[in-house]
Amino acid sequence: MKLQERESYYKEALPVLLAVDCIIFGFDREQLKLLLFKRKIEPFKNEWSVIGSFMKPDESAEAAAVRVLGEYTGLEEIFMEQLGCYSQVDRDPGARVVSQAFFALIRLDEKKEQTVATHEAKWFDLEEVPGLILDHNLMIGDALEKLKRKARYRPIGFELLPKKFTLPQLQKLYEAIYQQSFDSRNFRKKILSLQVLKKLDEKDKSTSRKGAFLYTFNKRKYQSLVERGGQFLM
Amino acid sequence: MKLQERESYYKEALPVLLAVDCIIFGFDREQLKLLLFKRKIEPFKNEWSVIGSFMKPDESAEAAAVRVLGEYTGLEEIFMEQLGCYSQVDRDPGARVVSQAFFALIRLDEKKEQTVATHEAKWFDLEEVPGLILDHNLMIGDALEKLKRKARYRPIGFELLPKKFTLPQLQKLYEAIYQQSFDSRNFRKKILSLQVLKKLDEKDKSTSRKGAFLYTFNKRKYQSLVERGGQFLM
């Protein structure tokens, strides 16, 4: 009898299709970029879309997101976070599909470009994002908002840079995120006062004759900063 | 042929059951409270749970959340926001159920207590939250974290107070959220400097002989504050 009750409880529920969509940000030393791809199959064949997939029976939304990120970028460790659930009844005319969106930050890296290319994926400047299928443009707007907010209290910007980076690079990144320029003296002061960077003895000479010192991000110090509840930046 | 492709595309997807769960916060002038209810049916009969429901075919997650909030509290306009998607494969032993969680803030109000009571729901102090079914304790932890973070840049605290409230009440609320006490002079200075409150000519004499002036929240001024990107509090 208990079993019957239990069964009927679940029976009243409507099964829907669940998808994950990943809004993937990258940074190419100048511009914030978004990874989009052109669909190769119907429905919406040849239209641009963010990268997604249906969830498989044996995976959580997070696992599905990790899977598609790996497929399209060749990367396994990616900073990724839930963005939100998109569940308008008529959002997908082909079926009742609910999408759990994630946003992800990756280091742009020539080595991986081939993987990206084979999937007919392409990096777009933020200003050049085309019209996308379904509610994907909406997702991107939400992701941008979240990125800006998040970057204030978490140094997620570092996820977008190579492991070794220079302060001018970091500044350019924040300028791209917030669409404004910062005073370099104040910027350096603020960043360095957080004491989460380690200065290396190497210089990156790719952008100037003088060369700029490389830094790495000290995760341990960062953790203690977060635990102290620290506001991060900007 | 196109149609066939389209059908097969959706066919590869696995339908899952979708639920919404609402983490409902209230404030009773002293303590932050959580609304929980005791399940009347199997599975998990007589165990405590946050308030939830399966999504119906013709509603979005938001609509489902509004529906259950209405059913359990009698309220129609409730501050509510997505918390996250809980999709661990084995989170519900009875079926593959993915839950979209929301957190909601409501004004505690005697008028509505009857509705709450008829659903065998009960307000719990945060420290007294019992063991809950499934991953509901996890959701509550996440909701608390989000509440704290959110209250820093949005005056969501106001959602938890009556429309007219006193500054000592507001201070108690923030003290409950952040589990620390604030200096009343500094607190008042900070709040009033935001210029989002309107002082009324009435006093609330329920807690002191002198009485405390009542204030209301000026939504228009608040909007312009948010648009200027203002940090809010704390």
Place this chain on the structure above:
DNA sequence: TCAAAAGTGTTCAAGTTACACCCATGT
């Protein structure tokens, strides 16, 4: 030697913290 980007300090304004007493009122 010069062009181009990296790096560096100081001053002023604003905001945050710490701190203690008087006020208004009902009983």
Place this chain on the structure above:
DNA sequence: ACATGGGTGTAACTTGAACACTTTTGA
């Protein structure tokens, strides 16, 4: 008249903003 909670100001300190010149080096 007194107990109770409401309300107020100031000084020290910290943080953020504005601002311009020197350094390094490859070509």
